[in-house]
Amino acid sequence: MTNHAIHAEGLTKRYGTTTALDGIDLAVPEGTVLGVLGPNGAGKTTAVRILATLLRPDAGRATVAGHDVLGDPDAVRRSIGLTGQYASVDEQLSGRENLELFARLLDFTRPDARARAAELLAQFGLDDAADRRAKTYSGGMRRRLDLAASLVGRPAVIFLDEPTTGLDPSKRDDVWNMVRLLTSEGTTVLLTTQYLEEADALADAITVIDLGRVIAHGTAAELKQVVGGRSLQVRPAHLRDVADIRAVLSRVTGRPVGEPTRGLLTAPVEDEQQFTNVVVDLASRGIPVTEISLSLPSLDEVFFTLTGQGAQASATATATAKELA
Amino acid sequence: MTTMTVPQVAQPRPPSSLPWLRHSLSLAGRSVRKMVRHPEQFFDVTLQPVLFLIIFVYVLGGAIAGSTQDYLQFVLPGILIQTVLFSTIAIGVNLNTDIKEGVFDRFRSLPIPRSAPLVGATIAECLRYAITIGVTMVAGFVMGFRTSTSPVRIVAAMLLVLFFAWCMCWIAIWLGMIMREAGSVQGIGFLALFPLTFGSSMFAATDTMPGWLQAWVRINPVTHLTDAMRGLLTGGPVAQDALIALGTSGLILAVFAPLAVRAYRTKA
Structure with a gap:
């Protein structure tokens, strides 16, 4: 496990009688992309929140960039970037103000923070909107700002929790290209997604989880063989x-x-x-x-093959309710 | 999107020995920016004391003290304290909503002390309290309030009420963390403040009240704060009341700041 940027064993998390994670093992070699695939309510977000030190597991252990998430959370926080629907930006501040604030909180000096913010704004094509409130950004711009915000500290490990959910296909390509750019620089990425297509396009390996358990792990090609191509x-x-x-x-x-x-x-x-x-x-x-x-087979077909029932059927009631809404 | 620097874990660390204070101040800057962008947030702290002064002095003052001018001299320190204390609830209400937004999760994922976002918010709140104090004093002076002590004592009075409010705002933060809805924070906050403010020597002399109420008023820390403020602004004994007010503030801070931070940490 020396070369694993992320390593987790037996992560378990319960909320009352609901088991969100039921002993998850994850391993991501340095510089690679792991796609964590699963339906709504499978436990993807819970796993990411534990690895990003936002949540303590009830059992199990994990290291990120060589640091224990329970023993040395501050060192983990120094090494990671987090982008998800929850870890976002301050909507009342401009894109630039947000990035400068995060840089300051990461101990950049004032001039360094200003330079880093400008650099990221240019990189993510947000120059023109830099001084507008994030609230006024379009969905695609918001996602790019979220991504930029998680890169301020040049983290070695990045968590992307459903980075393209709710984006239209052209914006999805935008995000995909940025993820590819990151990985070409050697950053380790853990990406959660509901789309097999997305995992196939970006990930070196895919872990499929359902009801808080890992139900399959392998490369996209291996998985497709199981599922029937x-x-x-x-x-x-x-x-x-x-x-x-x-x-x-x-x-x-x-x-x-x-x-x-x-x-x-x-x-x-x-x-x-x-x-x-x-x-x-x-x-x-x-x-x-x-x-x-x-x-490609749909997520539903993947789940049908792996679990004998569709993603819909095995997902939680909330997910189903969301689907219906 | 053309260049991207090689990822590196280590950050250049500026040679500051107080990262906690620096992070808190960065976060206070964020809160101040947001306040400035929502000037309506200043309505309550600017208009409310002026309205209260007018109502208490011109509507009730004659009946209570026989003369509106005499009552103004008596009630201004009380109105000052009351408005500042009531404005401490806002931080609990705001944080209750704010924390549901994603940016707090990002703060949690950053290598900063867990208390920094809360401390930052309280530092920014002090600006609002200072504005309230300033507005009340100016309105009081326009209406004819006159201090009869030294500038040093007047500044000490301002600092005393500011510190008391800053300590009290940790109760509001704690409520904001443990309550599910922003509305309940406001409701409970106001409910708790009524006996503290009206049940004190703010608006009427204690010896005019029935015995059971006098008993409460005498142990109410806000009474001591009011009396200390009166002493600092219009003359009279200060030391004992000021010490009790400071002691109570410190006690509130020592109890509720850790409770608030703990509630914030566990609120996932």
Whole structure:
């Protein structure tokens, strides 16, 4: 465990009769990105809050950047940056004032704090909005400011708790690029997410948690093997073509293809070549389709495979209520 | 987004021996900025003492003391204390809401003493109290209040009430940390302040009150604070009352500041 920037063993946290974490083990080698994947209420945020010293575990131990989170929380706090929906900025202050305040609290001298804030504002494309109150920022700008705020002290380890939840896809790309930039500098990142796609795009390894327990760990490729890889989806232009398209799909993938659900025919594929083969085959037969895509299994499918029930079903009542709202 | 410096753990540490004070002052700066941006926060501390002075002196003063001028001389120290004490509740209400915002979690994730955000907020509050004191004194002078002691004693009076209020505000912070709603902080705070302020020598001479009330008024620390203030502003004995007021302030601080900080630490 010498080269682990984050190492946790048996982290447990209970709130009354609810068990938020039921003995979680995590290991993140230095300079890598761990994606912690799970539905709402799985315990992702609780785990991050414990590792970031905001919460004490009921049992278990953890080190971050070589410092014990219980024994030496101040040293941990010196080594980490935290971005989440909770650890944010002061909305009444401007972006610049926020960054300068955090720099001052991290013992930068006044001129150093000013310089560091200016540097981060430029880096995150917030120059024009630097002196406006954070309250007036758009969702994407707020997320960039949150991220900048967690980088003020040039931390060795960064926690990103659902960094793109609630962002539209183009802003999501923005955040992804920033995370990639960080990792290219050697920063260790622990990222929690509800999106398999996000974990796949950013993480070197993925830990899947559910109901406070680790239910799978591996690289994105390993996980996809377990879950059954990607699937090909085709939406026929005319109902009369459904049978023909099913035939094409089963021939190319070598597996039987079921009835369409909500107008979509779905077939598991092992490699991208099969996608091309389907497209070519359909074109040569002149079968029109309105949609054809290759997609990763959804979180729900991952959970279905790993736990035998969907993410929805295994998530807490709050998560379900949120989903319905 | 082009360059990013190599991550490093160690920070250059400025050679200050008082990081706690420095962090608290940085955080006080934050609170002051927010106050300045919400000038309506100053309404209660500026208009309220003026309104109270007018009501007590011109509406009730003649009936209570026979002359509005005589009553002004008597009641001004009391109004001063009352307004400052009532404005101590604001910090509890504000922190109760503030703490639900994300920035406090970020403070908790920074290598600063846990008490720094609270201490910073109280330092900024002292500015509000100082404004109240200033406004009340100016309004009093305009209405005809006259001090009859030395400038040193007047400054001492201001500092005495400021220190008392600063200690009292830790009770409000503690309430702010343990109450679920900002509204309950306000409700309970006001409820507790009524017997402390009205049940004192602020508005009427103690010997006009029934015996059971006199018993309470005599042990009420606010009575001693009021009497000490009267002595410092318009003459009379000071030492004993001032010592009791200072002692009580210190006791309140010693009990409620640790309680408030502890409640803040455990509030996740």
